[in-house]
Amino acid sequence: DLLQHATGTGTGVLGDTKTFQTTLSGSTYQLKDTTRGNGITTYTASNRTSLPGTILTDSDNVWSDRAAVDAHAYAGQVYDFFKTKFGRNSLDGNGMAIRSTVHYSTNYNNAFWNGSQIVFGDGDGRTFTSLSGDLDVIGHELSHGVIEYTSNLRYLNESGALNESYADVLGNTIQGKNWLIGDDIYTPGVAGDALRSMSNPTLYGQPDHYANRYTGTADNGGVHTNSGITNKAFYLIAQGGTHNGVTVAGIGRDAAVNIFYNTVAYYLTSTSTFASAKNATIQAAKDLYGTSSSYVTSVTNAFRAVGL
Numbered sequence: 429d430l431l432q433h434a435t436g437t438g439t440g441v442l443g444d445t446k447t448f449q450t451t452l453s454g455s456t457y458q459l460k461d462t463t464r465g466n467g468i469t470t471y472t473a474s475n476r477t478s479l480p481g482t483i484l485t486d487s488d489n490v491w492s493d494r495a496a497v498d499a500h501a502y503a504g505q506v507y508d509f510f511k512t513k514f515g516r517n518s519l520d521g522n523g524m525a526i527r528s529t530v531h532y533s534t535n536y537n538n539a540f541w542n543g544s545q546i547v548f549g550d551g552d553g554r555t556f557t558s559l560s561g562d563l564d565v566i567g568h569e570l571s572h573g574v575i576e577y578t579s580n581l582r583y584l585n586e587s588g589a590l591n592e593s594y595a596d597v598l599g600n601t602i603q604g605k606n607w608l609i610g611d612d613i614y615t616p617g618v619a620g621d622a623l624r625s626m627s628n629p630t631l632y633g634q635p636d637h638y639a640n641r642y643t644g645t646a647d648n649g650g651v652h653t654n655s656g657i658t659n660k661a662f663y664l665i666a667q668g669g670t671h672n673g674v675t676v677a678g679i680g681r682d683a684a685v686n687i688f689y690n691t692v693a694y695y696l697t698s699t700s701t702f703a704s705a706k707n708a709t710i711q712a713a714k715d716l717y718g719t720s721s722s723y724v725t726s727v728t729n730a731f732r733a734v735g736l
């Protein structure tokens with residue numbers, strides 16, 4: 429038949445070899461995975477800004493476009509996370525096609541969800557290397573899609589900071605490597621630094637207590653700043669620790685992300701605030717693990733530790 433799926437191999441942004449699903453169309457291979465939902469397709473913007481751009485193709489199914497290899501392989505991993513952990517079929521729960529575009533614009537130091545697809549710049553090689561080279565970043569961007577199809581948290585002030593926080597929490601948990609966001613692609617010349625830290629948000633200028641929240645208008649009311657508050661709460665719930673004199677018993681990443689996913693998917697609305705998110709998370713923990721579960725105590729204490 430004309431369209432059949434194949435397995436491609438290629439090199440990722442950090443020089444690692446990986447395999448991923450492709451489609452053979454006639455005698456050309458396309459970066460199109462038809463084994464997950466209604467498909468995962470990776471495009472190139474060819475350093476311009478029209479989206480989605482052109483589907484990436486190759487003659488021998490051995491791929492050398494490092495940004496494309498990682499965008500495609502990592503998107504498949506993110507799809508698998510939501511499907512196997514939460515039974516969620518793609519971003520909308522209905523198998524919607526996932527589209528990624530790499531090589532957006534020139535020296536573009538960012539990655540984003542534009543309401544329909546995810547987009548990655550190549551970075552300028554100093555501040556960022558190709559932004560699709562970090563699984564927690566792809567997880568972050570695709571999680572914005574999941575959030576849009578569930579609570580649809582408005583991207584402004586407290587609901588916007590929550591949107592950002594759940595994207596960080598889900599993206600970081602999908603990678604499950606450390607508590608940093610973007611460390612694999614931020615400042616390739618500097619080891620160990622990152623864009624954001626969930627274990628210590630203040631390391632990169634984010635608050636770790638509600639009293640220190642940003643209340644200005646920049647960045648839609650500090651959505652990438654105030655996300656530190658609930659990022660820290662998640663870290664405490666998963667890992668445990670003492671913060672501002674409050675000791676939290678860790679419950680592990682699996683249970684913590686289960687509570688956070690269910691909260692953002694089923695308990696919040698587009699105008700939820702930090703206060704309503706605290707109550708919703710406690711309720712989700714009760715519904716998932718029982719009202720007298722120690723997990724409910726950990727959630728309550730973690731939110732208290734960050735001033736909520």
Ligand SMILES: CC(C)[C@H](Cc1cn(Cc2ccc(C(=O)O)cc2)nn1)C(=O)N[C@@H](CCCCN)C(=O)O
Pocket residue numbers: 537538539540541555559565568569592610623652
């Ligand atoms: C890796 C990724 C998660 C990305 C990280 C990111 C990139 N930037 C721009 C940026 C550019 C330069 C520097 C510098 O230190 O010189 C830092 C940040 N700000 N945040 C990010 O956080 N993107 C935003 C893009 C939001 C776009 C508006 N909707 C998002 O997805 O929330």
Ligand SMILES: [Zn+2]
Pocket residue numbers: 568572592595
């Ligand atoms: Zn974001």
